[in-house]
Amino acid sequence: MTKGNDGARRAKKLVLRPLALVPLVAMAVAAGLAPGVAQSQGDTIKIGVPVPLSGSSANAGQDIVNGAKLAAAKINAAGGVLGKQIELVPEDDACDAQTAVQAAQKLVDAGVVAVAGGYCSSAALPELTAFHRAGIPYVLDASTNPQLTEMGWDNVFRTIGRDDEQGPFAAGFMKNFLHAKKVAVIDDNTTYSKGLAQNTVSALKSQGVDVVYANSITPGQMDYSPTLTRVNSLSPDVIYYTGYFAEGGLMVKEARQLGYKATFMGGDANNDPTLFKTAGPAAEGMIITTAPLAQFLSTAHGYVDDYTKTYGQGPGPYSVYEYDAVGVTAKAIADAKSTNPAAIVAALHKITDYKGVTGSIGFNPKGDRSRAVYVTVIVKNDEFVPYQSLSASGKWVAMK
Structure with missing residues (x-):
């Protein structure tokens, strides 16, 4: 899970102290929405996917985006959610804290109602801070540092385990x-x-x-x-x-x-x-x-086949957890019968047994996967x- 420069390259799970993030999130807060305000106003429901799409972790980021695309395609082929199609909005955070602030703000400005992604925790933490200010749920697929769900914030969830x-x-x-x-x-x-x-x-x-x-x-x-x-x-x-x-x-x-x-x-x-x-x-x-790789999961054989057929190679280690992150987010939107982020957050907290490709997914009160392996x-x-x-x-x- 490498970064484009020496600091960011190795920081997949690097977490900064919250107080140190104040300068980083200032511009996000200045332009951010009040909690729960963001809505999907068009014909699609926008879900953000912040990942490294540049630097030496770009392959990992693209792998995650590929997993998200497969999930969205399946959901949309089945009729979408609430009568609308899922629209993914990938954004490059470069596994860098400062870039991540900008990426998060772009997603807020784009009108995403939820976010599913994350690779480097050094980027995920400032992203989480910005999304928390805007009341937008963030479902992490690969960022595993414990501090991400130890902030006491209700809008963070995780489809993978903790370090x-x-x-x-x-x-x-x-x-x-x-x-x-x-x-x-x-x-x-x-x-x-x-x-x-x-x-x-x-x-x-x-x-x-x-x-x-x-x-x-x-x-x-x-x-x-x-x-x-x-x-x-x-x-x-x-x-x-x-x-x-x-x-x-x-x-x-x-x-x-x-x-x-x-x-x-x-x-x-x-x-x-x-x-x-x-x-x-x-x-x-x-x-x-x-965490179990997709090719080792009996429930993921179809996913591996679809990924390989679509992209010409097997999936990396985290795309399947992104697939489930998008899936459980769509489930929450359907359960909430709303694209209001606050309603989606509440619905995510109520999910106890989502049948994901990586197994049953439910979240404990902190937002961590309750049955991580x-x-x-x-x-x-x-x-x-x-x-x-x-x-x-x-x-x-x-x-x-």
Whole structure:
């Protein structure tokens, strides 16, 4: 989940403190609508899709837009909502906070009644602030930093899990499936990566696992061998890297070159096929913790087929969560029998069992998905292959 410049490129889940956002949202507030005022006045119902469409994350952003288009096409083919067609309004936020403010304001000015999207949390937070001021619901498909739904605002929802769920999941996998005694955790010093690392380290320690190394690298470097030499000398059973795939691919490659033989793992920012290009054969056997990919979901086979047929390639990791974000938003508009954003927000809060492609979707009082899931995948022959999941009874089971 990379950004166009060093700050934004690695900030898919980077979150700024709310007070620091005041200068960023000032112009959005100045031109914003009062809560609940925005209405769809034309022949269509406009749903905004803010994502990176420029910079090094443009492919991820386009993948999300593609998922939104498939959802809108299906809804419109079935007659639309409230007698109107869904009109998507994509907007480039470049995974950059300042650009995101401008993108959010453009969407407000365009008359969107709801927003479904988000990739980098560094962009999603200022967007959320602007949409909150305008009373517009924001359904996130990929921005996973906990703070987004810890603001106490009622207009934010999420079709994917949170990083403070992924950390304990990863720790449990290392402890109870890999039977690791010693673990090294490396982050890239961004808020997302450090947050995932800290949650993982805390969970590992609580389970009696020796965390022999927990420190940061500087993203964008061409050589991490000094860090990896130090880590390798500590003989960890597992190295878990919580940053992004650009550095993740290089690190696993260099770790293998230095003779590290044990398990190398990555967080969900490593679930991009570009990892294989960077790491080469060294990626083989790398394990990733992630939300379930579309190709692993029995309920998503049709989606994968439609996506592949339409776009000539398989879906990326988050387009299916965007597909459901658009779908659940349309469901809320239909339930509300209104395009008034306040009514849509209220309807979203009442949804408990939307039958999404990624499974049943309902939201807890904070707006988080109430039944979020994480799994592990393993790299085999330059593909992400389903590996292990945690059953309802707490047992690790092989995925098919």
